[in-house]
Amino acid sequence: MLVIPFLILASPPLFAADDVASIKIGYISQQSVAPPNLSNLDVPPENEGIAGGEISIRDNNTTGRFMKQEFLLETAFLAENDDPVKAMEELAAKEVKFIVLDVAGDTVLKLADKAAGRDLLFLNATATDNRLRQQDCRGNVMHIVPSRAMYTDALAQYLVKKRWRKWFLVTGTLERDALFAESIKQSARKFGGKIVAEKQWKFGPDARRTAQAEVPGFTQDLDYDVLIVADEIGIFGEYLMYRTWKPQLIAGTQGLSPSTWHRTHEQWGSAQLQSRFFKRYKRRMRAKDYQVWAPIRAIGEAATRTNSNDFAKMVEYLKGTDFELAGFKGVPLTFRDWNWQLRQPILLIQPTALVSVSPQDGFLHPVSVLDTMGQDKKETTCKIN
């Protein structure tokens, strides 16, 4: 296990060290290794995610200079077989109280249950599982990353608005692909999309050389507007485009896709975060970078607004009605109090351009139009309150 503690101070502190209140933020990252056929494609940058966290800590510390506060980041990068509970305990022993998680949904639950009743709050940066916002929600987990339901609702609104209502759903063989497909079906029911056909992609591991032969027949004799692909880790989805029987659009996990961030997103001040990021890391900011940036900024905001590093006060603020995060999405981001999911607009992107931002105009909601996406209060099965 590799545990690297480090401290970043953006500017020299204005106050003597002993007057300064410390806020320690932990980061646990444990993601599974990509399957062999993807290992030689786009290798994600080694600092994907944590780079956004570092920018965020710097931002917090710049503000902290005026508040007599300092923010420290303690990280734990785990191999596939490392024990995340052990990493959590090590962070807790260092008086870390807020932990940003880049782990699978099961691990989120394992850590949350282990920490139940203690002064520890988890901020989920990458697990999209709907169940974590529904029956498996936890009072000590707040979700920064949107749920699959938010993503598929964001996409569904756009397709319905374009009157592309007939969807051909193509699902990969992984469990998470099935979860994405299920979420697409729920979104179809919610917004009036129609699944006119459904197939599973079972052509083996690497379609790069065989797709041209396989895709036409696979998509033949079907009457649909959009092919929706459920291939979360990107095994075959990219190979469908331009190879369908008829000239047809692709959306879902490839083609037109929902995301929290994109390199072409420049509205609402995001150009500033983009250029700050690029200057420092010489690469474009990715969705996962944003998803680690946002929770650390949220914790920074809690410390600033409460003028405190007291855990209970900060959590009360994060969970209270005054909390709002300026997250470069044009509206304040707030938490849903029925499952602690961050409300947020969702970008619809293609690889080299931002296409649209959901919620789409015309989808109305009595409380917040952002609640047209994801599990709304009335549908919640979460019992944390």
Add this chain to the structure above:
Amino acid sequence: MGNGAILRTLGVAASLALTVVPADAYKIYVSNEKDNTVTVINSDGFKVEQTLDVGQRPRGITMTKDGKYLLVCASDDDAVQVFDAVTLKLIKTLPSGPDPELFILHPTGNPLYIANEDDNLVTVVDINTNKVLAEVPVGVEPEGMGISPDGKVLVNTSETTNMAHFIDTTTYELTDNVLVDSRPRYAQFSHDGSQLWVSSEIGGTVAIIDPATRKIIKKLTFEVPGVTPEALQPVGVKVTQDGALAFIALGPANRVAVVNAKTFEIMKYLLVGQRVWQLAFSPDQKHLFSTNGVSNDISVIDVERLKVIKSIRTGRFPWGVVTSQE
């Protein structure tokens, strides 16, 4: 106004090109963020006179106090460009620090204080000698810039730190930091220096701060029937010379709020173009102009009647606006 002579000279110069120009004609300059241009509008009939090519991503725009030069923040060029206000020729480029967004001149006309969004700095530049006099570290994403009428106090707002930073203009030290709501965009002193107005775009509020005590004396919130609260995003603020009225641009709400600056009562919402950000008065304060980024125009507001009387087409994403005698 003290610089009337210069203004009249400007008017004469302009009249060489046009036929009849009223003595009080002035120009309106609008920076177009996505076109890399400045639209030049003549107040006589509110007609577009010229479109000037400028540096990349022009945002903040102002005039020198003598009315001779137009200053433009070319954000993506990391420079402030200086144009001759009459010939519209590029005279020189001022060092600005990276990504200049908004700036303000000292009441005496020099120096220029520039917010550098990318570097958490306010850069102070002597506009005559092109020298950087100081760099003042502030919060994250500095943007709004206000200066007290006596020139002693500079205020910068930082969009991610969410503070109004008070800077002593002689020592360049921070004297106070006032926490305001999310994404403070603009800082404007009243002309008598008794109020500082700070708009918070994402917070949806405008804080009115007493500069003497640095306490927030009033926080304005807005409400427009049929507009979602999230869309009420205050940005540009202007207070009339007599301190009676304040105008607040409300971004995607497509409204300019009119506020009684004495009682802080919101009197009216004026419907303007889409995504309204910055505001500027005409020299006689009879008109107010608003930049409407998404509808690519500026709205002309009649200040006395509180009515929108005209819209004028600009380039793409009009951002800042200034008039030639302001």
